[in-house]
Amino acid sequence: MKTKNHILTCAILLLSFTASAQYGSQKKADNLFNKFSFVSAAKVYHHLIEKDFNTQYATRQLADSYAYMRNPDSAVVYYQKAVQQAHVPIEYYYNYAQALRGIKDYKASRTWLKRFKEAGGIIKKDRYLKDSDFITSIYNAKQQYFLADVNFNSKYSDFGAFEKDGTIYFASSKDLGVSTKHIYGWNEEPFLDIYTAANRSDSIVNHKSKIKGDINSVYHDGPLTISKDGKTMYFSRNDFNKNVLGKDDAGVTHLNIYKATIVDGNWTNVEALSFNSNTYSNGHPALNNDDTKLYFTSDKPGGFGGSDIYYVDINADGSFGAPQNLGSIVNTDKNEMFPFVNSENALFFSSDGHAGLGMLDIFGTVSDENNHIKSVINMGVPVNSNKDDFSFFMNEDGLSGFFASNRAGGVGGDDIYAYDRIPQLKIEGTITDATTNEPVPNAVVTLLDGNDNKIADLQTDENGHFEINIDRDTDYKLNTKKDNYIDDSRTVTTKGIKNSVTRIKANFVLNPVAKKELPITELYPIYFDFNKYDIRRDGTAELDRIVDLMMNKYPNMVIKIESHTDSRGPSAYNDKLSKDRANATYKYLIDHGVDASRITEYNGFGEQKLTNDCDGTKNCTEAQHELNRRTQFIVVKME
Structure with missing residues (x-):
């Protein structure tokens, strides 16, 4: 089999291009979308569509953004465009x-x-009966969250996980190391303390794992939140400060919120916040993205019923404004609690008053461009269950976090569950010059779907790098083009890629065109049998043709020889084998009349420059390996 110098390689895994400003815009939009900042994301998706960049993908994302903003009129417009796409995922029929x-x-x-069902879709039992809840149906059309193991749960209650700078903080009623810890009459478990864990798999969490300093008391402590600079903590505690237990007129002790600062690794300087009361509870503190607002749960009089979510402004001098109720979109006549605000200021909370799957469910909120909350979204399974699900936390990447639940199958009463979201899949690579090995900037890379329909044109940066988001379970094709270089093409597929994989590499090596009239396409590589450097019969035929070209048609043409191996075998051995192949090729040309001065180099590169992804990490056919066992001929000059 002959393959041209610019080699059409077999299916490799995926593509990823740093495609100048438009790719940067898409990356920004996707990050905003992942963090529930749908208004801002929608603006960028509109821009991408106007610039005709990855239009099909941007259209689908824009439709979802409008749906989550509870704007069905605009959502319908873009879902209608999405369902006309040739290979649109079938869940968009359902979303439409x-x-x-x-x-x-x-x-x-x-x-x-009906079209969704005919395409193989399964319609789950509709738990949301109101037309206004179409948003939740769309959000949960495709599972986004997948649970991961947490090893530090106990037989008691564990919840309120909060991760900061690689440490996981959580509240637990583990009765470890404190002989005087009181028993909570409500559930006959010890009162809560705050513990730390190094990571999800940390199973050694004992009394030495308790948070250092003055946070833990003999009553309930936790959950907590920590400021962005890591210096200030806000946490819940029973109304107990300076060894005094506060009570209301009926003798009931309520929750209060306290503040602490870190000094030499210990949390100290504990003080109660000014808006606390001994007649009602404030708890479950959460900070917004710039630490200017503190959200919390309270059953103070004047709310909508049960417990509501409030916030206070944190002033520049550290004082607090008056508590503000978040209003009826969030709060109901039942219980809303455990607020959390992610890095894009999207609020999450638990409620047994909104339409849900069981008791307490976890909800996300969607805000407009003025940060006014417009709607709530039930987070769906597996985050929610038919039991209590609460204390949601999301890391800054928007792709991982924790929540707590008392669902069946846990270790104790309440357990902490970790989750991961399926990340956006990217393909990235570098385009280099085959002669100089230098990066090729401003090369155009065209991304096509499986039917050769253009999705986007990308452009390599100054380092020859490209990157782009692509869908999973989809076939693609990449075409590369650059003036004075030979075009290259490659088919890629994302089918079978594990959800844990976030990016795939696909590098290109472009052969330069010495002059416009240079017929480089007439120089084909030759191939070798496994573990051999003998010139094969098909190789001698090609070498004889090259001899004729150099001696008769192009008497001034100067070339260099580059030989390669596949990835099998030790790299040192492959380096030697490729040099033997280069020597054999060089000797053949010289023995058949080519002047040695017209071959400037004949080098072996071992397995360093594979033409496909057969690098030992996947099973490849012999034909795929053979594409790497080659000698290539690079034209240096023509005259």
Whole structure:
């Protein structure tokens, strides 16, 4: 089999290009989308569509953004465009149907639900009966969250996990190392203390793991939040300060929020916040992204019922404003609690008053461009269950975090569960010059779908690097083009890629064109049998043709020889084998009349420059390995 110098390689894994400003915009939009900042994300997706960059993907994301903003009129417009795409994921049929229900077009909604089922989709039992809840149906059309193991749960209650600078803080009623710890009459468990763990798999959590300093008392302590600079902590505690237990007129002790600072690794300087009371509870503190607002749960009089979520402004001098109720979109006549605010200022909370799967469910909120909350989204399974699910936390990447639940199958009463979201898949690579090994900037890389429909044009940066987001379970094709270089193409697939994989590499080596009239496409590589450097019969035929070209048609052409191996065998051995192949090729040309001065180099590169992804990490066919066992001919000059 002959393959041209610019080698059309077999299916490698994936592509990723740093494609100048538009790619940067897409990356920004996706990050905003992942963190529930849908208004800001929608603006950037509009920009991408206007610039005709990755339009199909941006259209789908824009449709989802409008749905999550509870804007079914706009969502319908872009879902309609999305479902016309040739290879759109079938959940968009379902999403379109739900958005149509949101505008009360029930006939069309039923039509698209039918198409969804005909395409193999499964419609789960609809738990959300109101048209206004179409947003939750769309959000949960495809599972986004996947649970991971946590090893530091105990037989008692563990919840409120909060990760900061590589340390996980959590509240637990583990009765470890404190002989005087009181027993909480409500559940006959010890009162809560705050513990730390090094990571999810940390199973050695004992009394030495308790937070250092003055935080833990003989009553309930936790959960907590920590400022961005890591110097200030806010935490819940029973109304107990300076060894005095506060009580209301009925003798009930309520929760209060306290503040502490870190000094030499110990949390100290504990003080109660000014808006606390001994007649009602404040607890579950959470900071916004810039530490200017503190959110919390309270059952203070004047709310909507049960416990509500409030916030206070944190002033520049460290004082606090008056508590503000978040309003009826978040709060109901039942219980809202455990607020958490992510890095994009999206609020998450637990509630047994909104439509849910069981008792307490976890909800996310969607805000407009003025940061006014417009709607809530049930986070769906597996985050929520038919039991209590609460104390949601999301890391800054938006792709991992924790929550707590008393669902069946746990270790204790309440257990901490870790979750991961399926990350956006990216493909990245570097384009280099085959002659100089230098990066090739400003090369155009075109991303096509499996039917050769263009998705996006990308451009390599000054380092020859490219990167782009792509969908999973999809076939693609990459075309590269650069003036004075030979075009290259490659098919790629994301089918079978594990969810844990976030990026795939695909490097290109482009052969330069010495002059416009240079017929480099007439120089083909030759291939070798496994573990051999003998010139094969098909190789001699190609070498004889090159001899004829150099001696008769192009008497001034100067070339260099580069030989390679596949990835099998030790690298040192492959280096030697490739040099033997280069020597054999060089000797053949010289023995057949080519002047040695017209071959400037004949080097072996071992397995350093594979033409595909057969690098030992996957099973490849013999034909795929053979593409790497080659000698290539690079034209240095023509005259």
